[in-house]
Amino acid sequence: MAKRATDTLTLWRVIPFAAVMFAGVATAAADQGAAGAVKPAIDTGDTAWVLMSAALVMLMTPGLAFFYGGLVRRKNMLSVLMQCLMILCLVSLQWVLFGYSLSFGPDKGSVVGGLDWSFLRGVGLEPNADYAATMPHQVFMMFQMMFAVITPALIIGAFAERMKFSAFCVFILLWATLVYDPVAHWVWGVGGFLRKAGALDFAGGTVVHINAGMTALAAAIVLGRRQGYPDEISPPHNLPFAVLGAALLWFGWFGFNAGSALGAGGLAGNAFTVTHVAAAAAGVTWALLDWLKFRKPTTLGMITGMVAGLVAITPASGFVTPMAAIWIGIGAGMFPWLAVTYIKGAFNYDDSLDAFGVHGIGGIWGAIATGIWASKAVNSAGADGLLYGNPIQLWVQTKAVIVTMVYSLAVGVALLKLVDVVMKLRVTEHEERIGLDLTQHREGAYTLIN
Amino acid sequence: MKYVIGIIQPDRLDEVLKRLTEKEIHLVTVSTVVGRGRQKGIAEVYRSHKESGSLLKKVKLEIAVNDAYVEPTVEAIVGGARTGDIGDGKIFVLDLPECIRIRTGERGGDAIG
Numbered sequence A: 001m002a003k004r005a006t007d008t009l010t011l012w013r014v015i016p017f018a019a020v021m022f023a024g025v026a027t028a029a030a031d032q033g034a035a036g037a038v039k040p041a042i043d044t045g046d047t048a049w050v051l052m053s054a055a056l057v058m059l060m061t062p063g064l065a066f067f068y069g070g071l072v073r074r075k076n077m078l079s080v081l082m083q084c085l086m087i088l089c090l091v092s093l094q095w096v097l098f099g100y101s102l103s104f105g106p107d108k109g110s111v112v113g114g115l116d117w118s119f120l121r122g123v124g125l126e127p128n129a130d131y132a133a134t135m136p137h138q139v140f141m142m143f144q145m146m147f148a149v150i151t152p153a154l155i156i157g158a159f160a161e162r163m164k165f166s167a168f169c170v171f172i173l174l175w176a177t178l179v180y181d182p183v184a185h186w187v188w189g190v191g192g193f194l195r196k197a198g199a200l201d202f203a204g205g206t207v208v209h210i211n212a213g214m215t216a217l218a219a220a221i222v223l224g225r226r227q228g229y230p231d232e233i234s235p236p237h238n239l240p241f242a243v244l245g246a247a248l249l250w251f252g253w254f255g256f257n258a259g260s261a262l263g264a265g266g267l268a269g270n271a272f273t274v275t276h277v278a279a280a281a282a283g284v285t286w287a288l289l290d291w292l293k294f295r296k297p298t299t300l301g302m303i304t305g306m307v308a309g310l311v312a313i314t315p316a317s318g319f320v321t322p323m324a325a326i327w328i329g330i331g332a333g334m335f336p337w338l339a340v341t342y343i344k345g346a347f348n349y350d351d352s353l354d355a356f357g358v359h360g361i362g363g364i365w366g367a368i369a370t371g372i373w374a375s376k377a378v379n380s381a382g383a384d385g386l387l388y389g390n391p392i393q394l395w396v397q398t399k400a401v402i403v404t405m406v407y408s409l410a411v412g413v414a415l416l417k418l419v420d421v422v423m424k425l426r427v428t429e430h431e432e433r434i435g436l437d438l439t440q441h442r443e444g445a446y447t448l449i450n
Numbered sequence B: 001m002k003y004v005i006g007i008i009q010p011d012r013l014d015e016v017l018k019r020l021t022e023k024e025i026h027l028v029t030v031s032t033v034v035g036r037g038r039q040k041g042i043a044e045v046y047r048s049h050k051e052s053g054s055l056l057k058k059v060k061l062e063i064a065v066n067d068a069y070v071e072p073t074v075e076a077i078v079g080g081a082r083t084g085d086i087g088d089g090k091i092f093v094l095d096l097p098e099c100i101r102i103r104t105g106e107r108g109g110d111a112i113g
Helices: A002-024 A026-037 A044-071 A074-104 A115-120 A137-159 A165-188 A205-223 A239-261 A266-294 A299-313 A322-347 A355-373 A392-423 A429-434 A436-441 B010-022 B067-081
Strands: B002-008 B029-035 B056-065 B089-095
Touching: A044 A074, A044 A137, A044 A239, A044 A299, A074 A115, A074 A137, A074 A165, A074 A436, A137 A165, A137 A205, A137 A239, A137 A355, A165 A205, A165 A392, A165 A436, A205 A299, A205 A355, A205 A392, A239 A266, A239 A299, A266 A299, A266 A322, A299 A322, A299 A355, A322 A355, A355 A392, A429 A436, A429 B010, B002 B010, B002 B067, B010 B056, B010 B067, B056 B067, B067 B089
Parallel strands: none
Antiparallel strands: B002 B056, B002 B089, B029 B056
16 A cells, blocks of 8 residues: 555656656657656655765764864864864855856866856756756755765865864865866766766765875875874874764765665665675774784774775775675775875875875775776676776776876865965964864863863 | 972973973873963963863873982973963972882882982
8 A cells, every 4th residue: 555655646746747848848858759758757766765865975074073083182173073064064055056067067078067057057856867867956966965075074184183274164165166076077977078988986986085085195295294293193082983983984875875876776775785895894804904913903993994995885886796895895904004004104194094095095996996896787887897808997997097196186286285375274383282173263172170 | 309290281291291301301190180370260362261160271290300300300391381471380399208119119219210
């Protein structure tokens, strides 16, 4: 009975939309014939799942705030929470005003979307068949908004504990507009040149993780090391908060990856499974490596590994099998571990919370791994990878990685330098010693008595 | 033997510790404390954030030294903690009648260092 009721409900929703389609796009309907006319029907299951997924991905940004917040010193706890929350608010507004249009709006020369959809003009309750044919266009826009929000928040890990809040706000707005929006268009926008080249990025390995990871490296280099780094920096002030944050990230990642199927079906189920498996494999791998190298498995290592696994599976989640996800997870435990353990020390840059090590390196591994393990048996709309007889895909993936790396590193450096010249990126030495909570926000996270 | 207690601004701790190390004074106990002085809890704008009434967050250093090390200890604390602003803190020097190292049972000046 419940099933019947749903069917009736769906039908009731289909009829008005079909009518709108007939009226509004008469020429298109004529071209496509009768079959085309019923295509843009809203599916309640798909819509419900993507709405839910958008909410899950939204929760990742406060989750990340606690993950990063737990890792900084207590005098900077609030500054990290504030930075994450300010990004949530600022980028959400940027997105509805013009960011969404720059990313997904009508293509301009394969590099950026036009401003036709700014102020959400034309982004209404009818589906947009190019992106998600079974749900309101606005639902797709909201789902994508949460990605645009969390991506710049990831960069905080590289400049935590020393960036001036005002400079931070300006930089984030510039970065969202000039880096995130174009790169999202290249990979996901209709007409984007990486999308046309056939690069596979299911849920944002290049757009989100390599992109944020490379700008994180830029930030670590341009801002310079924290005072006292590396010998006199205290350990994380609250690891339980970091664990809470990592758990929220894992939870939200189901929306991030399985939601990217843009439908409640088999593909979402596959993405859900491989996401979980890869995180598990990477968590175990990192813990084992810590165990072998430092004689004890650490909590910090375990949660870092989990997040690295989630990062690496992101681009692959709609194209690989659960067994492939184990290998991708193992690689995600290994390569970022090597980066954090050896490369950071060798080059002596202060990527405070390993935003580059985890998201940059993990993202690069994930994008490459997609070219190795992708299979059309999982997703007929995807492509076969190296292990399924299509080595070209590996090259296509590598190209997308290199293009994104170069762009976000170069533009990242340029934007940071620009903001530095105009208003100085860093707080003064005195303010850095006292901590950003008191100097940037006039609040302290913790009291000593009461 | 003397017992030196220094109450300083939290952000000066690293500098004080550095200067103590330079003078080869390694043994020190540090705690975070709250309190108030003549300024009644208001030093500068960023420090005017009030916690537990008008009490301000400070760092307390406790260092037990042999007599020859008293002046170097005081110099290190003053040198590292002085900014010239109200709220830089205080140093108290107390006589210390006895000191015992628990592990060995040593007493007096030998037990301090």
